[in-house]
Amino acid sequence: xxxxxxxxxxxxxxxxxxxxxxxxLYIDRHLVHEATSPQAFAGLKAAGRKVRRPDATIAVLDxxxxxxxxxxxxxxxxxxxxxxxxxxxxxxHAREFGITLFDMNDERQxxxxxxxxxxxxxxxxxxxxxxxxxTSTHGAVGALAFGIGTSEIEHVLATQCLLQKKPRSMxxxxxxxxxxxxxxxxxxxxxxxxxxxxxxxxHVVEFSxxxxxxxxxxxxxxxxxxxxxxxxxxGMVAPxxxxxxxxxxxxxxxxxxxxEKAVEAWKQLPSDPGAHFDTVHEISIDGLAPQxxxxxxxxxxxxxxxxxxxxxxxxDPQKRRAYERALEYMGxxxxxxxxxxxxxxxFIGSCTNSxxxxxxxxxxxxxxxxxxxxxxxxxxxxxxxxxxxAEEEGLADIFREAGFEWRASGCSMCIAMNGDRLSEGERxxxxxxxxxxxxxxxxxxxxxVSPPMAAAAAIAGHFVDIRDF
Amino acid sequence: MEPFxxxxxxxxxxxxxxxxxxxxxxxxxxxTISRTGFAQALFANWRxxxxxxxxxxxxxxxxxxxxGATILLAGDNFGCGSSRExxxxxxxxxxxxxxxxxxxxxxxxxxxxxxGILPVTLPEPTVLELFKEVEATEGYTLEVDLEAQTVTTPxxxxxxxxxxxxxxxxxxxxLDNIGWTLSHLDEIRAFEERRQQEAPWVxxxx
Numbered sequence: 001x002x003x004x005x006x007x008x009x010x011x012x013x014x015x016x017x018x019x020x021x022x023x024x025l026y027i028d029r030h031l032v033h034e035a036t037s038p039q040a041f042a043g044l045k046a047a048g049r050k051v052r053r054p055d056a057t058i059a060v061l062d063x064x065x066x067x068x069x070x071x072x073x074x075x076x077x078x079x080x081x082x083x084x085x086x087x088x089x090x091x092x093h094a095r096e097f098g099i100t101l102f103d104m105n106d107e108r109q110x111x112x113x114x115x116x117x118x119x120x121x122x123x124x125x126x127x128x129x130x131x132x133x134x135t136s137t138h139g140a141v142g143a144l145a146f147g148i149g150t151s152e153i154e155h156v157l158a159t160q161c162l163l164q165k166k167p168r169s170m171x172x173x174x175x176x177x178x179x180x181x182x183x184x185x186x187x188x189x190x191x192x193x194x195x196x197x198x199x200x201x202x203h204v205v206e207f208s209x210x211x212x213x214x215x216x217x218x219x220x221x222x223x224x225x226x227x228x229x230x231x232x233x234x235g236m237v238a239p240x241x242x243x244x245x246x247x248x249x250x251x252x253x254x255x256x257x258x259x260e261k262a263v264e265a266w267k268q269l270p271s272d273p274g275a276h277f278d279t280v281h282e283i284s285i286d287g288l289a290p291q292x293x294x295x296x297x298x299x300x301x302x303x304x305x306x307x308x309x310x311x312x313x314x315x316d317p318q319k320r321r322a323y324e325r326a327l328e329y330m331g332x333x334x335x336x337x338x339x340x341x342x343x344x345x346x347f348i349g350s351c352t353n354s355x356x357x358x359x360x361x362x363x364x365x366x367x368x369x370x371x372x373x374x375x376x377x378x379x380x381x382x383x384x385x386x387x388x389x390a391e392e393e394g395l396a397d398i399f400r401e402a403g404f405e406w407r408a409s410g411c412s413m414c415i416a417m418n419g420d421r422l423s424e425g426e427r428x429x430x431x432x433x434x435x436x437x438x439x440x441x442x443x444x445x446x447x448x449v450s451p452p453m454a455a456a457a458a459i460a461g462h463f464v465d466i467r468d469f
Numbered sequence: 470m471e472p473f474x475x476x477x478x479x480x481x482x483x484x485x486x487x488x489x490x491x492x493x494x495x496x497x498x499x500x501t502i503s504r505t506g507f508a509q510a511l512f513a514n515w516r517x518x519x520x521x522x523x524x525x526x527x528x529x530x531x532x533x534x535x536x537g538a539t540i541l542l543a544g545d546n547f548g549c550g551s552s553r554e555x556x557x558x559x560x561x562x563x564x565x566x567x568x569x570x571x572x573x574x575x576x577x578x579x580x581x582x583x584x585g586i587l588p589v590t591l592p593e594p595t596v597l598e599l600f601k602e603v604e605a606t607e608g609y610t611l612e613v614d615l616e617a618q619t620v621t622t623p624x625x626x627x628x629x630x631x632x633x634x635x636x637x638x639x640x641x642x643x644l645d646n647i648g649w650t651l652s653h654l655d656e657i658r659a660f661e662e663r664r665q666q667e668a669p670w671v672x673x674x675x
Contacts, residue, residue, distance in 0.1 A: 012664075012667075012668075015653070015656050015657055015660040016653055016656050020634055020635060021635050022633070022635045022636070024650055024653060024656070024657070026657070026660055026661075026664065028664075028671045029671075035499055035500075035553075036499075036552065036553060036554070038501075038502035039502065039503070039504040039554075042502070042504070043504075047647070049647070055672075056672075063499075064500065080500070082500035082501065083500050085500075085501075085502060086500055086501075086502060089502045123670065123671065125668065125671075126671060131552055131554075132551075132552055133550065133551050133552040133576060135552075146576075147552035147576050148552060148576065148579075149552055149553075149554035149557075149576060149579060149580035149583060150504075150554040150580075151554060151580065151583035151584070151646075152579065152580075152583070154647065155646060155647050155650065158647045158650075158651065159647060159650040159651055159657065160657065160661075161650055161657060163635075163646055163649075163650060165633050165635075165636075167575075197487055197546060197549060198487070198545065198546040198549070198572060198574075201546065201572060201573075201574060201575060202575060228550075231546065231549065231574060231575070233575045233576060253670075254670035258669065258670050259670070261670070262668075262670045265667075265668065297487050297489070297549075318484075318486055318544065318545075319486075321485075322485070322486055322487070325485075415496050416496055416497070417496050417497070417499065417500060434489075434491065434550060434551075436489050436491040436492065436550060437491070437492055437514060438491060438492070438495050438514045439491050439496075442495065442497075442514055
């Protein structure tokens with residue numbers, strides 16, 4: 001019987017599966033950060049329990065860390081006391097339970113979903129969890145990776161397992177080829193606009209098709225990262241030569257003969273021809289235009305050549321009300337041209353779009369130009385390694401000379417916990433994943449775009465079609 | 470885990486779709502190492518006028534008729550977005566024990582069970598009908614029975630809801646999930662030995 005990749009990985013991790021019970025599913029890798037884990041460690045301690053496999057758990061500081069530095073170092077004085085407490089508590093828990101921690105001055109530090117693949121902690125065929133919804137990112141290497149709550153973090157720490165009900169499977173086939181300057185981010189936003197923010201609920205989504213095959217690992221990570229914005233806890237892409245080449249030589253990836261042995265096993269992971277999926281969608285991306293969100297969820301999105309929709313055109317009353325509320329919050333008028341929307345701030349960063357490839361694409365738009373007067377523009381690389389590599393190849397200089405701030409890595413203005421945030425009414429072109437009300441700061445207005453689109457908006461002061469920029 | 474068996478309670482309507490966990494508990498309230506203290510955070514960006522303190526009279530939960538509500542009636546895809554368990558913590562601490570919606574986001578749905586909140590899925594037309602009734606009738610209550618998997622209206626109509634059998638039992642009994650998994654430690658050990666043979670690279674971290 002042909003099996004999907006999801007089924008293969010699921011079955012390889014079942015510890016106990018008895019009718020009438022939840023499945024006990026084994027977790028290979030547990031990633032932990034300071035924002036959602038303190039209460040889990042506290043619960044563990046209160047119950048007198050230990051971390052079952054400290055060696056399978058890696059912690060990193062990312063949500064609350066400052067992206068500014070003092071003499072090349074990050075110090076707690078750069079964030080408020082509440083953030084500082086989250087940071088020091090994580091450090092204490094890591095010491096106490098014997099967990100490896102990338103602290104805020106570790107050269108391997110970065111956003112948890114950037115450093116997982118980058119360090120080779122994330123490998124094909126694994127089950128990977130983290131107390132963070134964007135854990136779906138790691139599915140790009142051909143893993144089953146999903147976000148969990150704090151009680152579940154405690155469960156994994158104590159048992160290295162989770163109680164799970166088997167999700168349904170979905171295949172989203174994405175066919176076609178991308179035009180110049182169009183990225184995985186545009187595919188993701190277009191897909192969510194087409195299929196809806198709840199399409200993936202209850203499902204694990206495998207992305208396949210010619211467009212996905214031709215994406216780089218970075219692009220696949222962007223796509224899987226946004227799977228959660230389509231409601232899917234997990235997104236995944238079958239591993240192939242692109243995957244193996246990416247992973248080879250990464251610090252925590254297997255070496256030598258063991259790597260070759262692993263590759264042989266990983267080659268068995270892709271879905272068999274004729275494998276069953278509970279739900280199938282197909283999308284064509286030929287001729288896809290750059291995408292810009294206009295509303296307060298990622299499904300509220302149009303082509304850059306389009307206009308803000310008119311709620312009056314919506315026949316479904318719930319949708320109409322949602323559109324009206326979104327326009328009011330966003331301070332936009334029906335029918336307004338997207339390219340007429342001016343921005344105050346540009347944020348290039350987040351676990352969606354802060355890898356080297358993203359920064360290269362953004363830098364191409366910026367080179368030899370300058371940020372528009374009055375626009376605040378930030379680049380927050382996804383990891384310190386990305387930052388160093390971008391500095392070595394001159395990208396940092398391009399950004400700095402153009403008037404961008406060049407920061408140290410962290411979640412930063414995607415979630416606005418560390419002090420990097422929008423103020424009331426401020427409008428931002430952001431390469432992050434959520435344009436929710438208040439996401440980047442209370443009252444802040446977020447438009448989700450790709451890195452080159454964000455960079456071009458910083459230069460022009462408003463959205464532009466990068467195809468003629 | 471806090472058990473849930475049966476609840477008869479006042480219903481508060483939040484007639485919006487795609488309510489996300491950033492809206493339920495904004496990120497600025499996540500900067501804590503505590504599991505409590507979130508009642509104030511619930512829907513903070515909607516509930517207050519600017520300062521996280523002064524109630525916004527236009528927000529539905531601030532209306533006197535909904536004070537003391539224990540059941541939240543919500544729109545499609547409730548709890549989408551971030552995995553933060555601070556969202557169900559805030560919902561529970563505010564006083565809700567049950568959320569009824571046409572659908573829930575997966576992570577939020579799971580988190581509810583771990584916090585003694587029963588997420589009840591009813592068909593969208595039923596939920597829309599309930600919204601009308603709640604808004605039309607002051608003091609509108611519903612009765613939720615987990616054992617029977619039913620929601621009963623004041624005039625005696627009964628709606629069945631689906632729920633996973635194991636989770637239902639766990640919630641009825643207030644099961645310690647971690648303790649239950651640990652009771653299968655022998656099976657976990659046997660699995661680990663087998664997996665280490667099959668995929669040694671997974672274990673080569675240290």
